[in-house]
Amino acid sequence: MRFYKNFILPYLVWAGLLIVIPLIMILIYAFTADGNSVLTVSFTFDNFKNILSSAYISVFWTSLKIGIITVLICLVLGYLMAYLIAQFSEKVQTILILLVTIPMWINMLLRTYAWISILSDNGLLNSLLTFLGLEPMSLMYTDFAVILGLVCDFLPFMIIPIHTSLSKMDKSLIEASYDLGANKFQTFKRVIFKLSIPGVVNGIIMVFLLSISSFVIPKLLGGGNYMMVGNLIESQFISVGDWNFGSAISFVLAAIMLVAIKITEKFDKTDE
Amino acid sequence: MKNSDVCIIELKGLTKTFDDQQVLKGIDLKIYENEFLTLLGPSGCGKTTTLRIIAGFEEPDMGEVLFNGVEISAVPPYKREVNTVFQKYALFPHLDVFDNIAFGLNLKKMPQDVIEQKVKKMLSLVGLSGYENRDVISLSGGQQQRIAIARALVNEPKVLLLDEPLGALDARLRKEMQSELKKIQQEVGITFIYVTHDQEEALSMSDTVVVMKDGEIQQIGTPIDIYNEPENRFVASFIGESNIIEGNMLDDCLVKFDGFEFECVDKGFKPNEEVEVVLRPEDIDIIAKDFKKKTKIHGKVESVVFKGVHYEIMVATENRTYKIHTTDYFAPDLEVGLSFGPEDIHVMYTMGWTA
Numbered sequence: 006m007r008f009y010k011n012f013i014l015p016y017l018v019w020a021g022l023l024i025v026i027p028l029i030m031i032l033i034y035a036f037t038a039d040g041n042s043v044l045t046v047s048f049t050f051d052n053f054k055n056i057l058s059s060a061y062i063s064v065f066w067t068s069l070k071i072g073i074i075t076v077l078i079c080l081v082l083g084y085l086m087a088y089l090i091a092q093f094s095e096k097v098q099t100i101l102i103l104l105v106t107i108p109m110w111i112n113m114l115l116r117t118y119a120w121i122s123i124l125s126d127n128g129l130l131n132s133l134l135t136f137l138g139l140e141p142m143s144l145m146y147t148d149f150a151v152i153l154g155l156v157c158d159f160l161p162f163m164i165i166p167i168h169t170s171l172s173k174m175d176k177s178l179i180e181a182s183y184d185l186g187a188n189k190f191q192t193f194k195r196v197i198f199k200l201s202i203p204g205v206v207n208g209i210i211m212v213f214l215l216s217i218s219s220f221v222i223p224k225l226l227g228g229g230n231y232m233m234v235g236n237l238i239e240s241q242f243i244s245v246g247d248w249n250f251g252s253a254i255s256f257v258l259a260a261i262m263l264v265a266i267k268i269t270e271k272f273d274k275t276d277e
Numbered sequence: 278m279k280n281s282d283v284c285i286i287e288l289k290g291l292t293k294t295f296d297d298q299q300v301l302k303g304i305d306l307k308i309y310e311n312e313f314l315t316l317l318g319p320s321g322c323g324k325t326t327t328l329r330i331i332a333g334f335e336e337p338d339m340g341e342v343l344f345n346g347v348e349i350s351a352v353p354p355y356k357r358e359v360n361t362v363f364q365k366y367a368l369f370p371h372l373d374v375f376d377n378i379a380f381g382l383n384l385k386k387m388p389q390d391v392i393e394q395k396v397k398k399m400l401s402l403v404g405l406s407g408y409e410n411r412d413v414i415s416l417s418g419g420q421q422q423r424i425a426i427a428r429a430l431v432n433e434p435k436v437l438l439l440d441e442p443l444g445a446l447d448a449r450l451r452k453e454m455q456s457e458l459k460k461i462q463q464e465v466g467i468t469f470i471y472v473t474h475d476q477e478e479a480l481s482m483s484d485t486v487v488v489m490k491d492g493e494i495q496q497i498g499t500p501i502d503i504y505n506e507p508e509n510r511f512v513a514s515f516i517g518e519s520n521i522i523e524g525n526m527l528d529d530c531l532v533k534f535d536g537f538e539f540e541c542v543d544k545g546f547k548p549n550e551e552v553e554v555v556l557r558p559e560d561i562d563i564i565a566k567d568f569k570k571k572t573k574i575h576g577k578v579e580s581v582v583f584k585g586v587h588y589e590i591m592v593a594t595e596n597r598t599y600k601i602h603t604t605d606y607f608a609p610d611l612e613v614g615l616s617f618g619p620e621d622i623h624v625m626y627t628m629g630w631t632a
């Protein structure tokens with residue numbers, strides 16, 4: 006046993022290099038500013054104070070809103086699909102889950118560009134509308150386009166954990182519920198749904214984290230002026246070059262995620 | 278030892294096929310009020326399937342299930358007046374002990390104080406008073422078993438179905454739970470239909486034992502009947518240990534085997550009909566002195582194994598090796614005779630196959 010413990014060493018080195026050190030660097034950057042010629046860095050809270058300006062707050066607010074809406078839509082669609090998939094025989098389920106993951110094999114940029122060609126003013130959808138004699142709609146660069154992109158990208162991350170919890174469920178628990186007098190609906194409400202909550206929680210956390218921090222989809226489907234936290238961080242690091250401010254935003258985003266995870270997990274434990 | 282003559286469940290010609298495999302081949306069975314009935318048979322003989330048909334989890338291909346005389350094959354499980362204790366307990370892990378037991382009562386929208394009272398009563402019946410707020414996962418196997426029984430019984434079913442409920446418990450706890458289950462059944466006074474492949478368990482708990490094999494009922498009877506008067510070779514070899522010997526029925530109460538004629542108590546066979554004879558190991562006595570005068574079958578002690586209460590002695594004779602259980606010791610290689618009385622010989626119809 007002791008011998009095998011040595012095998013985690015490479016992982017520890019890996020995690021140290023690629024996770025812990027960058028985190029520490031972000032922390033350092035977030036609380037410092039470029040100093041004068043004597044002291045090259047100096048400790049400061051200014052980076053955080055800057056975030057409180059209304060422009061940045063509203064970016065956080067948009068991200069939160071988009072994240073929550075995406076999670077809710079993914080939850081409803083994902084649960085429905087996971088539940089339907091779980092009704093099939095094991096063999097069919099494996100195939101269906103494979104199908105669910107297929108879009109993830111395609112590069113995200115490609116998938117997002119595909120949406121552009123569907124949603125843009127003279128794209129597929131509007132051609133269809135005109136063909137049917139209907140008014141074309143301006144769909145690109147709206148919340149709708151961003152949410153659509155996020156939902157389609159992240160739906161598998163909701164379906165898979167929920168499906169896992171449903172298919173792992175001990176069938177005799179469901180039979181026990183029928184046996185004790187619960188009809189199909191009552192059994193779903195009192196047993197099946199309750200037992201799938203761990204999967205639901207995992208799905209919510211994953212989709213929320215992915216959508217609140219995404220920057221490719223809002224950039225491409227939301228347009229140049231569309232700002233979510235991810236875009237803000239990207240611009241601070243890439244175009245503005247203010248690593249200190251970028252780190253402070255990352256730090257706050259991480260804190261929001263942590264709080265969100267804690268809240269969701271609470272919901273897992275205090276059901277009923 | 279039937280407690281009532283009112284038939285509560287009747288199975289008529291049940292058949293069931295799973296992917297080309299006929300699992301039940303026509304089950305006919307009457308189950309009475311207050312009866313402790315056990316379905317006993319080797320693995321895969323269709324016990325669970327029979328139970329699941331009664332509970333409503335499977336539909337029979339053919340045949341009828343009558344509950345108090347009414348056909349219920351199409352009634353869903355949640356509308357049936359039976360409850361099940363599942364083999365692996367199937368307690369709801371997201372609910373505590375109280376809510377597990379109260380599950381059925383909550384569905385019936387009973388007032389909370391009534392529910393509380395009933396749950397308390399059940400917990401004391403199964404000897405777990407004060408466990409209301411415990412997490413079910415934190416309980417031992419035996420305790421989970423008791424909660425599963427309480428959860429089923431609290432709904433006051435007319436019939437309780439139990440599928441190998443003690444299968445997961447260790448030998449000592451099993452014994453303890455056996456007598457406890459029997460006690461509970463007598464206390465609540467309802468019908469128990471119990472599934473096991475453990476013959477000892479079946480014999481010690483049941484009013485009626487139903488022996489099954491390959492989807493067919495072999496024999497229905499009291500434990501004593503089943504043990505003493507097995508109807509065929511399968512029942513005889515499945516229930517307890519036995520020496521099974523081919524013979525011929527010469528006349529009423531006269532059977533011939535191993536080249537000798539023996540007096541017996543069985544009647545009603547055709548003259549010279551081929552039969553099988555059961556001699557239980559504990560019914561045979563070994564005679565070492567003067568055995569040539571006193572006994573017909575002679576042989577030599579082949580092996581002696583101490584089994585705790587008795588010795589298991591194998592005696593090799595001209596035609597076969599007999600198994601004998603006795604508290605007396607006989608040394609290997611000793612020449613002995615085997616003695617048994619007319620009432621120790623059980624004559625059965627042959628089945629046309631060998632075990």
Ligand SMILES: Nc1ncnc2c1ncn2[C@@H]1O[C@H](COP(=O)(O)OP(=O)(O)OP(=O)(O)O)[C@@H](O)[C@H]1O
Binds near residue numbers: 320321322325474
């Ligand atoms: N849902 C099912 N689908 C396919 N085959 C099944 C199904 N349920 C049971 N069987 C088969 O039917 C046969 C009888 O099964 P059953 O569970 O009734 O046996 P059992 O007497 O309870 O055995 P055990 O003592 O092992 O529990 C077995 O061969 C089993 O493989």
Ligand SMILES: [Mg+2]
Binds near residue numbers: 324325326440
């Ligand atoms: Mg079984």
